[in-house]
Amino acid sequence: MSKEVVELDHVSIRFAGDSGDGMQLTGDQFTSTTAGLGNDLTTFPDFPAEIRAPAGTLPGVSAFQLHFGDHDILTPGDHADVLVCMNPAALKANLKELRKGGDLLINTDEFGKRALAKVGYEENPLEDGSLDGYNVHPIALTSMTVETLKEFDMSKKDAERAKNMFALGMLLWLFSRPLEPTIKFLDAKFGKKPTILEANKKALQAGWSFGETTESFATQFVVKPASMPSGTYRNIHGNLATAYGLIAASKRSGLPLFLGTYPITPASDILHELSKHKGFGVRTFQAEDEIAAIGAALGASYAGMLGVTTTSGPGIALKSETIGLAVALELPLIIVDVQRGGPSTGLPTKTEQADLLQVMFGRNGEAPVPIVAPQSPADCFNAAIEAARIAVTYRTPVFLLSDGYVANGAEPWLIPTEDSLPVIEPKFATGPNHTLEDGTEVFWPFKRDPETLARPWAIPGVAGLEHRIGGIEKQDGTGNISYDPANHDFMVRTRQAKVDGIAKTIEPLLVDDPSGSAKTLVIGWGSTYGPIQDACRNLRAEGIQVAHAQVRHLNPFPSNMGDVLKSYDKVIVPEMNLGQLNMLLRAKYLVDTIGFNQVRGLPFKTQELMDAIKEVASRG
Amino acid sequence: MADTFASLALVPKADAPQSAKDFKTDQEVRWCPGCGDYAILAAVQSFMPELGVKRENIAFVSGIGCSSRFPYYMNTYGVHSIHGRAPAIATGLAISRPDLSVWVVTGDGDALSIGGNHLIHALRRNVNLKILLFNNRIYGLTKGQFSPTSESGKITKSSPVGSVDYPFNPLSVALGAEATFVARTVDSDRQHLQSVLRAAAEHEGTALIEIYQNCDIFNDNAWEPLKNPDTRDDVTIRLNHGEKIIFGSNNDRCVVRKADGTLGVANVADVSVDEIVTHDAHAADPAFAFSLSRLSHPETLQDTPIGVFRDVKRPTYEAQMREQIQTAEAVAGAGDLNALLHGKDTWDVL
Numbered sequence: 001m002s003k004e005v006v007e008l009d010h011v012s013i014r015f016a017g018d019s020g021d022g023m024q025l026t027g028d029q030f031t032s033t034t035a036g037l038g039n040d041l042t043t044f045p046d047f048p049a050e051i052r053a054p055a056g057t058l059p060g061v062s063a064f065q066l067h068f069g070d071h072d073i074l075t076p077g078d079h080a081d082v083l084v085c086m087n088p089a090a091l092k093a094n095l096k097e098l099r100k101g102g103d104l105l106i107n108t109d110e111f112g113k114r115a116l117a118k119v120g121y122e123e124n125p126l127e128d129g130s131l132d133g134y135n136v137h138p139i140a141l142t143s144m145t146v147e148t149l150k151e152f153d154m155s156k157k158d159a160e161r162a163k164n165m166f167a168l169g170m171l172l173w174l175f176s177r178p179l180e181p182t183i184k185f186l187d188a189k190f191g192k193k194p195t196i197l198e199a200n201k202k203a204l205q206a207g208w209s210f211g212e213t214t215e216s217f218a219t220q221f222v223v224k225p226a227s228m229p230s231g232t233y234r235n236i237h238g239n240l241a242t243a244y245g246l247i248a249a250s251k252r253s254g255l256p257l258f259l260g261t262y263p264i265t266p267a268s269d270i271l272h273e274l275s276k277h278k279g280f281g282v283r284t285f286q287a288e289d290e291i292a293a294i295g296a297a298l299g300a301s302y303a304g305m306l307g308v309t310t311t312s313g314p315g316i317a318l319k320s321e322t323i324g325l326a327v328a329l330e331l332p333l334i335i336v337d338v339q340r341g342g343p344s345t346g347l348p349t350k351t352e353q354a355d356l357l358q359v360m361f362g363r364n365g366e367a368p369v370p371i372v373a374p375q376s377p378a379d380c381f382n383a384a385i386e387a388a389r390i391a392v393t394y395r396t397p398v399f400l401l402s403d404g405y406v407a408n409g410a411e412p413w414l415i416p417t418e419d420s421l422p423v424i425e426p427k428f429a430t431g432p433n434h435t436l437e438d439g440t441e442v443f444w445p446f447k448r449d450p451e452t453l454a455r456p457w458a459i460p461g462v463a464g465l466e467h468r469i470g471g472i473e474k475q476d477g478t479g480n481i482s483y484d485p486a487n488h489d490f491m492v493r494t495r496q497a498k499v500d501g502i503a504k505t506i507e508p509l510l511v512d513d514p515s516g517s518a519k520t521l522v523i524g525w526g527s528t529y530g531p532i533q534d535a536c537r538n539l540r541a542e543g544i545q546v547a548h549a550q551v552r553h554l555n556p557f558p559s560n561m562g563d564v565l566k567s568y569d570k571v572i573v574p575e576m577n578l579g580q581l582n583m584l585l586r587a588k589y590l591v592d593t594i595g596f597n598q599v600r601g602l603p604f605k606t607q608e609l610m611d612a613i614k615e616v617a618s619r620g
Numbered sequence: 621m622a623d624t625f626a627s628l629a630l631v632p633k634a635d636a637p638q639s640a641k642d643f644k645t646d647q648e649v650r651w652c653p654g655c656g657d658y659a660i661l662a663a664v665q666s667f668m669p670e671l672g673v674k675r676e677n678i679a680f681v682s683g684i685g686c687s688s689r690f691p692y693y694m695n696t697y698g699v700h701s702i703h704g705r706a707p708a709i710a711t712g713l714a715i716s717r718p719d720l721s722v723w724v725v726t727g728d729g730d731a732l733s734i735g736g737n738h739l740i741h742a743l744r745r746n747v748n749l750k751i752l753l754f755n756n757r758i759y760g761l762t763k764g765q766f767s768p769t770s771e772s773g774k775i776t777k778s779s780p781v782g783s784v785d786y787p788f789n790p791l792s793v794a795l796g797a798e799a800t801f802v803a804r805t806v807d808s809d810r811q812h813l814q815s816v817l818r819a820a821a822e823h824e825g826t827a828l829i830e831i832y833q834n835c836d837i838f839n840d841n842a843w844e845p846l847k848n849p850d851t852r853d854d855v856t857i858r859l860n861h862g863e864k865i866i867f868g869s870n871n872d873r874c875v876v877r878k879a880d881g882t883l884g885v886a887n888v889a890d891v892s893v894d895e896i897v898t899h900d901a902h903a904a905d906p907a908f909a910f911s912l913s914r915l916s917h918p919e920t921l922q923d924t925p926i927g928v929f930r931d932v933k934r935p936t937y938e939a940q941m942r943e944q945i946q947t948a949e950a951v952a953g954a955g956d957l958n959a960l961l962h963g964k965d966t967w968d969v970l
Contacts, residue, residue, distance in 0.1 A: 035965075035967070036965060037967075038967060181965070225969075228969050230968075230969050231968070232962070232966050232967070233966060233968070234961075234962065234965060234967075247957065248957060248961075251955075251957050256716070258712065258715075260712055277955060277960070278944050278945045278947075278948035279948040279949050279951075279952045279954060280954075280957075280960075281945060281949075281954075283715060283945070285711070287708065288737055291705060291708065291738075292705070292707075292711070292737070292741065295705045295708030295709045295711075295712065295738070296708050296709065296712030296715070298709055298712065299681070299699075299709035299710060299711060299712025299713035299714075299716070300712040300713065300716045301712075302699060302709070303712065303720070304717070305712075321702050321705075322702065322705065325701060415961050415966065416961065417958060418957045418961075460676065460677065460679050460713075460717065460720050461632075461674075461676055461677050461719060461720065463675075463676045464676070465676070466676055466695055466698075467697065468647075468691050468692050468694075468697075469699055469700070470699060470701065471684075471701060471702055480647065481647075481692065
């Protein structure tokens with residue numbers, strides 16, 4: 001029987017199961033296959049902090065949402081169109097994420113009495129009518145997988161583990177995707193375990209065949225490639241893009257990369273990635289704690305490396321004193337903060353933007369530090385290079401303020417060539433830079449470049465430049481210890497002026513206002529780019545003109561920030577915190593900006609943003 | 621003097637002989653008059669030429685405290701960092717630059733209290749650092765509170781009726797932390813201090829040198845029994861590798877192994893020569909050095925060993941890291957950025 005083929009312009013699929021069911025892997029594999037077909041996409045892994053909470057319980061549910069289409073896709077989708085549920089817990093935790101009328105694929109084998117009772121279902125939702133508003137596809141996933149694999153010399157339990165491949169095969173059929181990329185992936189992953197390899201391939205194929213023959217699926221869908229600028233693309237996660245950006249900055253500056261770090265969710269993958277690239281001369285140092293991690297990175301910077309430390313909010317709290325030292329020493333240092341829900345341990349695997357004020361102000365004394373925030377997974381690459389440019393050029397610590405959403409999310413990336421990337425010039429000091437009154441040529445470690453106000457970077461090993469630096473206030477020029485009141489005032493103002501001066505080298509804030517007639521500006525920063533842009537486009541389609549600007553440089557702000565803010569009647573600032581950028585904008589520009597704030601550990605939903613923007617725009 | 625100290629094999633050699641004067645800076649030294657730090661500074665400055673390496677390839681890193689002002693007075697590269705973190709910062713520096721001779725200057729509060737974690741991890745990793753721990757059993761720069769090496773019951777500004785803290789034995793801590801080189805010396809004994817510096821410079825990896833240092837303002841005479849010419853020979857055990865451990869002004873005391881396997885002190889007259897323990901700094905098992913570190917009486921300082929307790933070989937952290945990098949480059953060639961960015965799964969949009 002040949003089935004009807006329906007073309008969709010976009011679709012959002014959510015895989016949900018137990019932490020041990022391999023949902024993240026299944027989602028990733030569907031994603032890379034889809035990316036390879038030229039669809040644009042955004043992903044949203046949604047998983048618990050616990051490695052494997054007890055099987056079948058709500059805390060153990062792990063989900064992965066993928067939104068792909070034939071045009072640029074900006075969010076994972078407010079609601080999934082298709083939800084795959086591997087057990088009752090997954091259904092209970094995720095049904096609200098499925099749009100009304102959406103397709104619900106349920107592994108009926110796991111819906112026994114005990115499993116239902118475990119998550120508080122008194123009746124079987126497959127039978128009590130509670131799923132009536134959805135297009136339910138009951139599928140005996142586990143038993144079909146076991147049946148498929150009965151000829152294999154493996155236990156029933158092992159056979160059951162391949163059910164995610166059965167599900168993947170079925171979904172690949174449903175959306176007309178090829179099996180080959182997954183087969184290649186399995187070959188690489190299980191090459192040394194032939195039985196498991198063949199079992200997984202067979203389950204994958206069986207899932208595909210099931211999709212093709214079952215009467216449960218009346219239609220097959222196609223989603224055509226998106227039109228994107230020409231070039232070579234790959235799919236990339238935010239943390240991977242950060243790691244690549246750091247390696248690229250190392251190559252383009254000629255400074256060997258040194259990562260001093262301590263494992264922390266959701267930043268650890270940057271360490272995992274960088275530790276693989278010793279061929280690029282990358283040194284990764286897993287320290288005893290967050291403090292030692294940044295200490296070693298700063299020591300490496302002093303040595304003439306590109307010193308980097310990676311962490312999340314709790315780690316920043318521990319590193320604060322060393323960041324202050326880096327401000328005082330005026331040495332390049334990149335501090336990557338992949339934000340997660342706080343305070344304290346908070347929500348380790350969930351996203352939030354509530355570290356902005358911490359990185360902006362969280363140090364003793366006047367200690368300004370530049371901040372760069374990537375707006376999407378692929379943008380982490382460019383943002384990392386930009387952070388390195390500022391750090392090296394201005395001899396300053398710089399924050400790369402990412403978050404869990406961009407770090408774990410993925411999107412297609414137009415791969416740049418090495419030659420197209422900016423060159424960063426360390427310009428190490430090579431000789432004396434000052435002449436004393438008696439004509440002696442000397443080296444002054446705190447004599448500044450008049451243009452950038454950066455001090456010379458004199459690395460050990462250069463004769464004649466021996467000097468001592470420290471956290472105690474230094475005399476302007478000589479760098480000797482100084483407690484002089486006027487000197488301290490001068491040095492504090494100079495360090496601030498140096499950071500403020502970076503604004504001269506950053507691009508002006510770009511405003512997206514196609515009609516040119518918007519009276520309301522939506523201004524966001526970092527990972528909210530996708531949802532805000534999506535909301536603005538939808539509003540414009542409804543005839544409501546709104547402008548959108550996404551702030552990449554949070555310290556210093558672009559020089560035109562004040563002018564932009566003042567040219568709109570209303571400015572709304574959506575943030576995944578209680579109004580931190582909003583506070584900075586109001587304080588600095590005396591503009592009555594209006595916050596829209598959520599701290600749910602989740603990215604904004606387009607519809608909620610649209611409602612909020614509409615409400616503000618309609619105010620008198 | 622050795623042609624080259626083993627730990628400095630990769631550090632460029634000085635073109636011309638140096639003198640102590642070459643290592644002095646123009647900065648006014650700001651320690652209290654009579655502070656033991658002056659003697660240590662002079663001893664270190666006059667020892668530096670012996671290293672035979674270029675001055676610009678030497679770096680001193682310190683934390684916070686009186687001792688940590690040390691780098692300002694050394695005409696080398698130097699960083700005066702933050703409290704307790706010098707071993708971490710120096711680790712980044714040493715790992716990055718095998719062409720440097722890196723020294724850490726710290727105190728009992730800096731190294732053992734706020735920075736205890738960094739100290740033990742530097743020791744176990746065996747990074748090529750020489751750590752000078754100035755122990756005066758008191759907090760000086762904060763004006764006289766008890767430190768983690770102060771005696772129990774010590775009366776200080778923060779313990780007016782006596783401290784109820786039990787002290788660390790720094791060398792026992794270091795040995796428990798898998799240190800490969802552990803030594804002790806005294807600020808006022810320049811010859812001994814320099815002999816220990818020499819041994820540390822020869823050692824490949826982290827060397828911890830505890831220097832008994834006098835704070836004449838807040839804890840004067842803390843080490844008096846070891847310094848007073850009338851008593852020092854009777855309380856001090858001078859350790860020399862390969863030699864029988866005999867001490868006392870009349871060479872009448874010695875170290876023996878007790879029935880329970882630990883070390884103890886006996887009168888030479890009471891034991892046979894075979895019973896006198898021979899010092900073995902190269903013993904693989906740290907138990908021997910540990911037992912030596914427990915000999916001294918914490919209050920009277922009777923039977924305090926000085927010298928090199930332990931000096932064993934273990935690959936340094938940075939040598940192993942360099943080897944991994946070289947292997948990676950040898951196997952796959954130097955990194956190709958374009959190839960890295962492309963990865964394995966790409967598609968073209970025309």
